[in-house]
Amino acid sequence: MAAVPAGEAGSGRPPRVGVVTFPGSLDDRDAAAAVRLAGAEPVPLWHGDEDLHGVDAIVLPGGFSYGDYLRAGAIARFSPVVGAVVAAAGAGLPVLGICNGFQVLCEAGLLPGALTRNAGLHFVCRDQRLRVETGDTAWTGSFTAGEEIVIPVKHGEGRYVIDAPALAELTAQDRVVVRYAGGNPNGSVDDIAGVCSENRRVVGLMPHPEHAVEDLTGPGTDGLRMFTSVLDGLLRAAA
Known part of the structure; x- marks a missing residue:
């Protein structure tokens, strides 16, 4: 997987990870805390920013951007910051979309498929077992394929849908990042919980890794490894 030179990572400072706030974001502070940890x-980064301020990676956090009017992520996709993220992602900047951030990435065309209403039509909030399908992404480098982890889910529109030819291509290219294990909470096709871009730098997933970073708050620290994975990659690129 090709690495992109990090803006600040080689300057003696820690890598800088942008965390976007949209009107309606809920988990931006949690994502920032996970980045710091x-x-x-x-x-x-504010939704109206056109400048990413030289960050080395981006997190689009969970929440209800613009109130989820029209459909989740549909309005956020047109915000100035997402335009900047799309351009930077095309140049290889690592991007992580969590829950609503995943929805925004799909709406923006950075990831295939779409997120729709849960099959049960109810909001789901629980600790969720996941199976890691690939460690070959910017955000899962510290994981092993087949490894099971626990990360919370909390969403009402998390059912991942994609047409059959695109699903076959996604599977053939090993771009399913995580699948639900021990029960599918939303009816996602093929138990898919997260996918990545063709260059493996952009990852979107419905579970919330920023809520699994400390033993004190639970459930364990499996989510923290997604943030340390991208940090390790940035530091290696800058070495």
Whole structure:
């Protein structure tokens, strides 16, 4: 997987990870805390920003951007910051979309498929077992394929859908990042909980890794490894 030179990672400072806030974001502070706990510097980015301020990676956090009007992520996709993220992702910047952030990435065309209403039509909130399908992404480098982890889910529109030819291509290219294990909470096709881009730098997933970073708050620290994975990659690129 090709690495992109990090803007700040080679300057003696910790890598800088931008965390976007949209109107309606709920988990931006949690994502920033996870970035800091992993050893990077969180940089707040506003939805109206056209400049990413030289960050080395981006997190689009969970929440209800613009109130989820029209459909989840549909309005956020047109915000100035997402335009900047799309351009930077095309140049290889690592991007992580969590829950609503995953929805935004799909709406913006950075990831295939779409997120729709849960099959049961109810909001689901629980600790969820997941199976890691690939460690070959910017955000899962510290995981092993087949490894099972526990990360919370909390969403009402998390059912991942994609047409059969695109699903076959996604599977053939090993771009399913995580699948639900021990029960599918939303009816996602093929138990898919997260996918990645063709260059493996952009990852979207419905579970919330920023809520699994400390033993005190539970459930364990499996989620923290996603943030340390990208940090390790940035530091290696800058070495």
